[in-house]
Amino acid sequence: MSITMRDVARAAGVSVATVSHVVNDKPGARIxxxxxxxVLAAVAELGYRPNxxxxxxxxxxxxxxxxxxxxxxxxxxxxxxxxGAQDEAWRHGYVLLVANTEGNAAVExxxxxxxxxxxxxxxxxxxxxxxxxxxxxxLQHTDTVLVNCFAADDAYPAVVPDEEQGGRTAxxxxxxxxxxxxxxxxxxxxxxxxxxxxxxxxSALEAAGIRYDDSLVFAADSAQEGGFAVTKxxxxxxxxxxxxxxxxxxxxxxxxxxxxxxRIPEDMAVMGFDNQDVIAAHLRPPLSTVALPHYELGAAGxxxxxxxxxxxxxxxxxxxxxSIPRASx
Amino acid sequence: MSITMRDVARAAGVSVATVSHVVNDKPGARIxxxxxxxVLAAVAELGYRPNxxxxxxxxxxxxxxxxxxxxxxxxxxxxxxxxGAQDEAWRHGYVLLVANTEGNAAVExxxxxxxxxxxxxxxxxxxxxxxxxxxxxxLQHTDTVLVNCFAADDAYPAVVPDEEQGGRTAxxxxxxxxxxxxxxxxxxxxxxxxxxxxxxxxSALEAAGIRYDDSLVFAADSAQEGGFAVTKxxxxxxxxxxxxxxxxxxxxxxxxxxxxxxRIPEDMAVMGFDNQDVIAAHLRPPLSTVALPHYELGAAGxxxxxxxxxxxxxxxxxxxxxSIPRASx
Numbered sequence: 001m002s003i004t005m006r007d008v009a010r011a012a013g014v015s016v017a018t019v020s021h022v023v024n025d026k027p028g029a030r031i032x033x034x035x036x037x038x039v040l041a042a043v044a045e046l047g048y049r050p051n052x053x054x055x056x057x058x059x060x061x062x063x064x065x066x067x068x069x070x071x072x073x074x075x076x077x078x079x080x081x082x083x084g085a086q087d088e089a090w091r092h093g094y095v096l097l098v099a100n101t102e103g104n105a106a107v108e109x110x111x112x113x114x115x116x117x118x119x120x121x122x123x124x125x126x127x128x129x130x131x132x133x134x135x136x137x138x139l140q141h142t143d144t145v146l147v148n149c150f151a152a153d154d155a156y157p158a159v160v161p162d163e164e165q166g167g168r169t170a171x172x173x174x175x176x177x178x179x180x181x182x183x184x185x186x187x188x189x190x191x192x193x194x195x196x197x198x199x200x201x202x203s204a205l206e207a208a209g210i211r212y213d214d215s216l217v218f219a220a221d222s223a224q225e226g227g228f229a230v231t232k233x234x235x236x237x238x239x240x241x242x243x244x245x246x247x248x249x250x251x252x253x254x255x256x257x258x259x260x261x262x263r264i265p266e267d268m269a270v271m272g273f274d275n276q277d278v279i280a281a282h283l284r285p286p287l288s289t290v291a292l293p294h295y296e297l298g299a300a301g302x303x304x305x306x307x308x309x310x311x312x313x314x315x316x317x318x319x320x321x322x323s324i325p326r327a328s329x
Numbered sequence: 330m331s332i333t334m335r336d337v338a339r340a341a342g343v344s345v346a347t348v349s350h351v352v353n354d355k356p357g358a359r360i361x362x363x364x365x366x367x368v369l370a371a372v373a374e375l376g377y378r379p380n381x382x383x384x385x386x387x388x389x390x391x392x393x394x395x396x397x398x399x400x401x402x403x404x405x406x407x408x409x410x411x412x413g414a415q416d417e418a419w420r421h422g423y424v425l426l427v428a429n430t431e432g433n434a435a436v437e438x439x440x441x442x443x444x445x446x447x448x449x450x451x452x453x454x455x456x457x458x459x460x461x462x463x464x465x466x467x468l469q470h471t472d473t474v475l476v477n478c479f480a481a482d483d484a485y486p487a488v489v490p491d492e493e494q495g496g497r498t499a500x501x502x503x504x505x506x507x508x509x510x511x512x513x514x515x516x517x518x519x520x521x522x523x524x525x526x527x528x529x530x531x532s533a534l535e536a537a538g539i540r541y542d543d544s545l546v547f548a549a550d551s552a553q554e555g556g557f558a559v560t561k562x563x564x565x566x567x568x569x570x571x572x573x574x575x576x577x578x579x580x581x582x583x584x585x586x587x588x589x590x591x592r593i594p595e596d597m598a599v600m601g602f603d604n605q606d607v608i609a610a611h612l613r614p615p616l617s618t619v620a621l622p623h624y625e626l627g628a629a630g631x632x633x634x635x636x637x638x639x640x641x642x643x644x645x646x647x648x649x650x651x652s653i654p655r656a657s658x
Contacts (some may be wrong), residue, residue, distance in 0.1 A: 079401035
């Protein structure tokens with residue numbers, strides 16, 4: 001059984017991030033002397049050796065980081081995670097081994113086995129949409145960082161988008177454009193995006209002194225068809241602006257508004273989420289939205305694995321979702 | 330200087346595909362005895378050794394195939410090529426080393442150098458849209474297959490979509506739906522897609538006994554905006570159906586038709602090209618289109634490198650673009 005940073009973290013009673021900082025010996029990391037001592041003691045007791053060192057000392061040559069991704073073939077999101085992870089890995093002398101699983105468990109196990117065989121420094125395990133996962137068992141055998149997903153009880157370090165901040169930002173943009181009666185078309189799928197974006201919507205309203213009104217929150221399938229179907233109810237609610245769970249829903253709302261001869265943004269302002277380029281930038285009018293930070297998720301995943309970011313003492317890294325203003329508000 | 334299959338092919342006066350079949354010793358390949366002899370003579374004279382053998386004999390362990398791709402982060406197309414290449418590589422005991430360049434030449438050179446250092450069996454060099462390229466110089470040092478692109482004079486083996494067949498299929502679908510006056514919105518960008526799809530459009534008309542009419546062929550930027558702008562002229566042409574250069578153009582045509590209160594397909598049938606899922610499947614009505622075969626391009630690239638397909642004596646492999654019927658005809 002391989003010993004990983006996670007085992008060391010458990011034995012020392014600290015986060016994996018803290019272990020990573022100690023074993024990678026980052027000069028800038030502010031780790032308390034006590035924590036450092038406990039980590040080093042656990043490293044010695046358990047016999048932990050980062051693969052990078054093992055590889056460099058015994059063989060020389062390139063060092064690998066593995067990236068297991070689903071849905072490379074069906075969304076550009078996985079590609080953006082790869083792009084960010086590759087840039088960051090190369091910057092630090094690592095080659096990224098990428099495996100695309102399209103959600104197939106057998107392929108996933110093969111991919112992880114292949115990466116372990118290549119003595120990867122660690123594995124980034126990523127999903128194309130933000131969700132809780134059951135971490136595949138073989139990932140216990142190497143240093144693992146979850147990207148765009150997380151394990152129950154934060155059992156593994158995870159880098160995820162800040163859904164609540166994103167929902168707050170989206171709503172704030174509508175408020176800044178002068179809207180007070182703002183509908184929110186949420187998804188019907190239970191997910192961190194569902195709860196986080198709603199929480200952000202509520203917190204932005206509250207900060208602006210606008211009373212939260214349950215009748216302005218709708219549930220729709222998170223696709224064009226869902227947005228189209230819910231448009232009638234959104235109009236009937238008397239809202240002057242609508243924050244859509246994602247850009248595909250916004251695309252359906254566009255269709256629903258147009259079918260009724262309503263103009264965007266004059267008759268209804270529309271805010272999206274995701275910044276899915278092929279949609280958001282090219283709707284008529286171009287869609288104002290909030291970006292999911294996939295590139296940064298991949299880059300931050302590598303930095304977390306290598307202990308390059310300041311230690312926050314937690315193993316859940318939240319990455320901000322920036323506003324992308326266009327012409328629909 | 331490394332000797333590659335291309336050098337052997339030149340010396341023996343045969344295609345790279347033929348060399349690949351001989352050196353990979355495929356039992357099913359029908360290679361003439363004379364060609365086989367010349368290939369083996371050139372292999373001996375030049376001292377060609379496939380890296381796979383070198384690696385297996387001297388070190389054991391995994392064998393790599395490299396895939397250099399642009400635009401992983403910005404389109405799902407590159408992801409589908411990766412998916413197909415990975416499946417096919419794994420099937421034959423190879424691990425795919427993927428590098429994303431986003432079109433950056435320095436990154437590209439680094440990626441190729443990294444792959445050569447890892448003694449890849451060969452490199453697939455792929456682009457996200459079909460075009461002629463200047464092949465990066467370092468690719469001379471290994472067996473290279475171009476995927477979704479090609480070199481002048483077919484100096485390297487290339488696997489590309491059959492644009493002409495795709496254009497013919499798209500037009501045939503409109504004819505089969507009863508249309509005789511069919512507009513074609515082509516792209517303004519010179520490309521194999523521009524010439525191939527037009528040739529296919531013309532050949533389908535001719536086969537159906539419909540006279541080609543230059544005034545039914547339009548040029549537009551190959552994006553939503555271009556499709557929207559050209560819609561007025563398409564309507565004025567008196568066409569009852571329109572074949573759009575790609576799905577994004579079709580999306581713009583949808584907007585242009587809707588703005589004028591015209592129904593799809595009753596007032597105008599619309600045919601796309603690409604099968605870009607996030608658009609094509611979710612427009613209202615869902616868009617009938619022709620798929621670019623990215624998965625198959627990746628898979629066929631690996632098979633070409635490894636000499637697994639029957640030898641056709643040519644180094645340009647055309648992959649068919651299948652019809653994807655939905656509801657816009």
